[in-house]
């Protein structure tokens with residue numbers, strides 16, 4: 451890590467926001483650099499489609515850019531950014547539920563393209579593991595939208611329950627209830643896998 | 650499931666590492682003498698290991714990530730926020746310094762940015778690509794939309810090969826592909842403007 455890079459890490463997000471508000475545009479580039487992977491991966495897990503995840507990621511930063519001028523640091527910048535992403539993901543799922551007929555097949559990513567494939571030498575094992583991964587991701591996708599959001603934000607984006615609550619506009623207790631329900635549901639869906647010694 | 654009077658929530662919170670140190674220690678003492686809770690913890694831990702493994706396999710496409718910033722500025726530029734157009738300019742030219750390209754590359758960048766800027770603010774503005782297809786859209790309209798998305802992608806690729814990879818030959822071939830695609834559409838003027846300036850050939854002579 452260069453000196454400049456380590457210096458960058460010392461500047462916290464909220465400081466970058468005030469720099470941006472004071473007219474230093476580069477600060478927004480730095481914020482995008484810091485969060486684009488996180489927001490993209492969150493959205494990819496939520497919508498399970500590269501193109502849509504990319505479009506929504508762009509939309510998140512587009513909205514953030516326009517709203518940042520008047521942003522007040524009531525919560526962490528990252529929580530606010532996830533909140534924009536979570537709302538757009540909800541809109542996406544709603545629109546998709548309303549027009550299921552138009553969810554065109556060719557817009558979906560073939561499962562094989564979604565996962566890493568190179569580190570195995572045993573093709574049978576590779577296919578089995580990919581299949582297992584697919585089954586597990588499908589189970590996560592079967593959670594209710596709120597359960598899935600809570601589970602992904604806490605488990606994969608590493609947000610504290612308090613931050614998840616702020617992101618989704620829920621009480622912390624409600625977040626915990628959704629998380630418990632998510633885990634119970636996943637257990638019901640996936641327990642046969644290890645009870646039948648399939649793994 | 651557990652007949653023990655502790656709720657399953659304790660096991661979930663413990664497996665998910667959501668308990669405070671004191672709470673976790675107290676629960677561990679309980680685990681020593683409760684097989685129900687032990688089974689529950691084991692089950693939820695297995696579950697979390699599985700979901701962690703499955704989600705870690707999900708790959709982020711590096712190319713898409715490279716383009717996020719540029720696409721955000723393009724999106725802002727498309728809403729005609731003039732200050733943002735200058736921002737797109739400086740973003741692209743910053744790249745030139747970052748990779749220490751030859752002056753000609755920076756000049757090429759500037760020309761493309763000027764054209765892009767002009768196009769974005771003029772009536773030639775690129776058709777907005779909708780995230781969702783509306784239910785009233787005919788098959789023809791949908792095909793048109795996909796064609797436009799494809800053209801947009803090729804144009805983006807051309808920009809990327811030009812600016813990020815500085816590959817004049819690849820840029821030319823991509824622009825040529827765009828030209829073929831846009832025949833008979835409202836993109837013709839846009840593609841001609843890009844290819845007729847011979848930016849890429851000029852840049853190629855520079856090195």
Ligand SMILES: [Zn+2]
Nearest residue numbers: 653655683686
């Ligand atoms: Zn117990």
